[in-house]
Amino acid sequence: MTEAPRDxxxxxxxxxxxxxxxxxxxxxxxxxxxxxxxxxxxxARLIVFWxxxxxxxxxxxxxxxxxxxxxxxxxxxxxxxxxxxxxxxxVSSLALSVSGLGARQGFGKMAGITIGYFLTSSLIxxxxxxxxVNLIRxxxxxxxxxxxxxxxxxxxxxxxxxxxxTVQSRSAGTSTGDxxxxxxxxIPANPFQAAVETNLLGLITIAVxxxxxxxxxxxxxxxxxxxxxxxxxxxxxxxxxxxxxxxxIGVGCLMIATLAExxxxxxxADQAENLLSLLGSLGWFAAATIIGLTLxxxxxxxxxxxxxxxxxxxxxxxxxxPAMLTAFSTSSSxxxxxxxxxxxxxxxxxxxxTASFVLPLGATVNMDGTALYECVAAxxxxxxxxxxxxxxxxxxxxxxxxxxxxxxxxVPSASLVAIIIILQALETQLRGRGIExxxxxxxxxxxxxxxxxxxxxxxxxxLSDSVGTVIVARAMGETDLFPRRD
Numbered sequence: 136m137t138e139a140p141r142d143x144x145x146x147x148x149x150x151x152x153x154x155x156x157x158x159x160x161x162x163x164x165x166x167x168x169x170x171x172x173x174x175x176x177x178x179a180r181l182i183v184f185w186x187x188x189x190x191x192x193x194x195x196x197x198x199x200x201x202x203x204x205x206x207x208x209x210x211x212x213x214x215x216x217x218x219x220x221x222x223x224x225x226v227s228s229l230a231l232s233v234s235g236l237g238a239r240q241g242f243g244k245m246a247g248i249t250i251g252y253f254l255t256s257s258l259i260x261x262x263x264x265x266x267x268v269n270l271i272r273x274x275x276x277x278x279x280x281x282x283x284x285x286x287x288x289x290x291x292x293x294x295x296x297x298x299x300x301t302v303q304s305r306s307a308g309t310s311t312g313d314x315x316x317x318x319x320x321x322i323p324a325n326p327f328q329a330a331v332e333t334n335l336l337g338l339i340t341i342a343v344x345x346x347x348x349x350x351x352x353x354x355x356x357x358x359x360x361x362x363x364x365x366x367x368x369x370x371x372x373x374x375x376x377x378x379x380x381x382x383x384i385g386v387g388c389l390m391i392a393t394l395a396e397x398x399x400x401x402x403x404a405d406q407a408e409n410l411l412s413l414l415g416s417l418g419w420f421a422a423a424t425i426i427g428l429t430l431x432x433x434x435x436x437x438x439x440x441x442x443x444x445x446x447x448x449x450x451x452x453x454x455x456x457p458a459m460l461t462a463f464s465t466s467s468s469x470x471x472x473x474x475x476x477x478x479x480x481x482x483x484x485x486x487x488x489t490a491s492f493v494l495p496l497g498a499t500v501n502m503d504g505t506a507l508y509e510c511v512a513a514x515x516x517x518x519x520x521x522x523x524x525x526x527x528x529x530x531x532x533x534x535x536x537x538x539x540x541x542x543x544x545x546v547p548s549a550s551l552v553a554i555i556i557i558l559q560a561l562e563t564q565l566r567g568r569g570i571e572x573x574x575x576x577x578x579x580x581x582x583x584x585x586x587x588x589x590x591x592x593x594x595x596x597x598l599s600d601s602v603g604t605v606i607v608a609r610a611m612g613e614t615d616l617f618p619r620r621d
Contacts, residue, residue, distance in 0.1 A: 160382075161456035167383040168460055171390025178203060178391065179398025207392035213385025216378045217461075217470040220371050222330045224473055226342045227368040228491030233346025234361060235488050241611065242347070248610050249493050252603045253501040256439070257540060260431050260595075261533050264507035265514065267427040269529075273419030274518025281521030282416060283577050333469060335499040342495075368491075375473040382457070382474075386464040393464075397586050413519075413580060420515045421584050427507050428595050436602045444605035446483075446616055454482030454617070455601050462593040466586070468498045471597050479601055484616040485608045493607050497600030499541075504592030504599075505550045506540035513557040516577040528564055535560055550592075551585070554578060 155163060178199065185196035236242040276282045323329035323337030330338065349360045437448035444451075452459075458478045462471040472494060479490045513532050517524055524532070539553035558574040565572055608616065 163383045164460040167387035171387040175391040175394030178395040182399050183402040206388045210388035224371045225495040227364045229342035230346040231364050232488045232491040234349040248607050257506045260503035260507040261510050261536050264427045264510035267423045268511045268514040271423040273423050274515045283519040389464045424511050459594050462597045463590045466589045466593050468596050472498045489608045493604040502540040502596050504595030506536050508592045509536040512554050519577050520572045
């Protein structure tokens with residue numbers, strides 16, 4: 136048997152405080168996050184300082200940049216290792232779960248409750264985002280002149296060269312018709328290509344089909360197929376546990392690389408006059424997003440846990456701490472999936488059958504934090520142009536944000552494509568009323584804070600998935616949640 140997370144997080148008892156390796160697992164990861172953040176911010180300041188220095192600072196900046204790439208490589212290897220187990224874990228876990236449910240005629244009930252929760256929580260998240268951005272109004276100008284127009288967008292693009300190129304490359308092949316891609320991905324023409332591209336929607340369809348067919352095979356073949364899936368699942372979880380032993384190092388390196396790169400970008404940006412005038416609005420945009428995410432995590436999800444899961448939100452959040460910290464450092468729901476399954480099964484006490492069904496599905500179609508962010512970002516860009524959207528157009532934002540959050544790849548900043556779709560839809564609506572506004576030109580601005588906000592919204596995404604798992608477990612009759620530790 137592989138080592139369970141409860142063994143990793145066992146109390147250190149009388150171990151001295153300085154023996155960090157004997158701390159509970161989530162405290163080790165948290166320490167790595169804090170140390171990585173501090174080092175990353177200091178590193179960013181040094182790089183920019185040396186770049187601006189006239190006395191050989193350029194050489195020092197180059198050396199620091201090279202060392203940062205080495206640290207980033209270590210973090211990327213950890214991230215790649217986590218992602219490498221996603222495909223076999225999703226297929227084997229989900230197929231086993233569905234095959235077990237099929238024998239009990241419980242698949243329809245579990246699927247219905249799961250989808251119902253996902254839609255409800257995502258809709259609430261989008262509405263919270265809409266309320267926050269309308270109350271705070273981060274994009275409003277203190278004068279009668281809008282903060283952005285066609286001319287200022289051109290000047291802004293000069294100060295945000297990399298971000299502008301990112302938006303242009305993503306928007307070139309993106310249209311509102313891409314909403315249909317969610318449904319196209321449901322049935323992959325090539326299962327192997329779906330595995331290579333980590334098309335989780337397609338893999339989920341394949342896994343469900345396998346799970347439904349296994350009980351219909353001859354008894355000896357059904358047992359053989361079940362045993363094979365169980366072997367793949369056990370091997371994958373064993374690899375996951377081995378990878379998690381390196382989590383403090385991997386997470387720390389990711390934090391150093393992320394904050395050093397993003398911090399240096401912000402410090403360089405303060406030299407751009409066009410961007411400097413908008414930093415106040417950017418700060419309020421970040422505040423509106425964080426407030427919305429915080430409300431969802433501290434009010435909505437605990438209410439779901441208390442009313443429908445009948446568990447203590449604090450105990451649940453404590454059990455999910457390793458997954459939350461991994462999500463925060465990696466900004467990837469897919470990479471966090473193995474850790475989430477680990478925490479939900481061994482920390483919360485949800486059965487493998489339920490966790491293996493709800494969590495892989497949630498990592499693909501339940502993106503509460505992403506949906507909220509998309510709504511706030513789109514409304515923020517519109518406000519920058521001094522446009523007051525009527526309620527009908529705001530309803531369009533809610534609907535499109537909800538739809539685009541379904542199936543958004545669980546990788547860093549994948550929501551950019553979704554925001555582009557929303558802004559393109561709004562541009563079409565405004566053009567029909569004779570209003571020309573280059574909304575996509577303002578999108579580059581929010582990319583300044585996007586990576587940091589991506590870390591926060593990924594935490595909300597995986598937390599919502601875990602809450603849904605508890606609710607489904609209760610509805611399916613599971614009562615042994617949060618088992619006592621010996």
